[in-house]
Amino acid sequence: MIISELADRSGTAAATIKFYVREGLLPVGERVGGNRTEYTDEHEHRLRLIRAMLEVGRLSIGSIRQVLDALDRPDAPIAETFEVAQRALARTTASDTAEPSTRSLGRVDALIDRAGWAPECHDNVGRGIAAQAVDAFANAGYELPDSYLDAYADAARRVATADLIAVGELADPSDMAELMVVGTVLGDTLSLGLRRIAQAQVTSERRLS
């Protein structure tokens, strides 16, 4: 299809599509005949992906590029793909923040051990992110008790279980990596939205008790 049809079908302006091509987010279309450039369903599909990451995931163009590069490795095992997606996305969450303290890293490691989680969890990119949050709470004057961290870890495990089931149910193998990436970005947003609603729920329960 020509660019105007791609624009119509994807709901993205032609000028924006050309911008994405220039930025390396979208592959160049195929030159056909004299002056025409042909785009495919793959372009449309990738455009939708970019919009999801940009608008709701609020990723930068650079981060989106890294994530899309990570997606172009179709044969990697599932655990590696989750990790590649996580690491590519991690730059948007932790890049210009102070390194986590040894103390907070120790607290997160202890949390992982209390939960009985696998040794490789200690190498996961989330360890540093969680430790930075623990540090930030401490710097603001709040030492989080282990019980708070344990409750969050329990919730995180339920979310991750749902993520893994969804990857199995919603995506055929060639789409798994893509769903993991989309899911990592959008699942965070879904979580924070539901957390706020749930806070309304638990405070309403308190008023009644």
Added chain:
Amino acid sequence: MIISELADRSGTAAATIKFYVREGLLPVGERVGGNRTEYTDEHEHRLRLIRAMLEVGRLSIGSIRQVLDALDRPDAPIAETFEVAQRALARTTASDTAEPSTRSLGRVDALIDRAGWAPECHDNVGRGIAAQAVDAFANAGYELPDSYLDAYADAARRVATADLIAVGELADPSDMAELMVVGTVLGDTLSLGLRRIAQAQVTSERRLS
């Protein structure tokens, strides 16, 4: 204390402190004598708060200003304070994104009802955020099953319960609003960090089963 001592104690450069005062994030110090400006422990405390929101929460200056304004309402009931904090922070998550669709809002409302949550949950700012995430998944080609949303809601409820307990345990009444705000920002980061670690855990379990 004079500004250089405030800078030392808070780990923030004097020029940055003055910037925060100009931006309205920090109150003006008290003019004493000819040329001296005095700052207090309150200034130091507020500075730590600003850094937590800026660095780990990654909020914009404008959002931080809104959040700090929300904090200056000490007598509001607890549920209202959560909500004010959530709404002030919501501009950073959803401002330039398409409005959620009627369909997705309906799915989130149905989720709230299935969970048996209070009617006021339907008015919570998280409803729109969660619906935007549902839309974005759909636009990327993934229709989330109700079971996925239910699992996320269950996890969110556990997190919110921990949040409410922490507010009760960690903060005296004058600090409660502040902890809610800090907790809203930093809790999201803690969640997403732990989710990634948990994904490593559940995928490792799968390899062994």
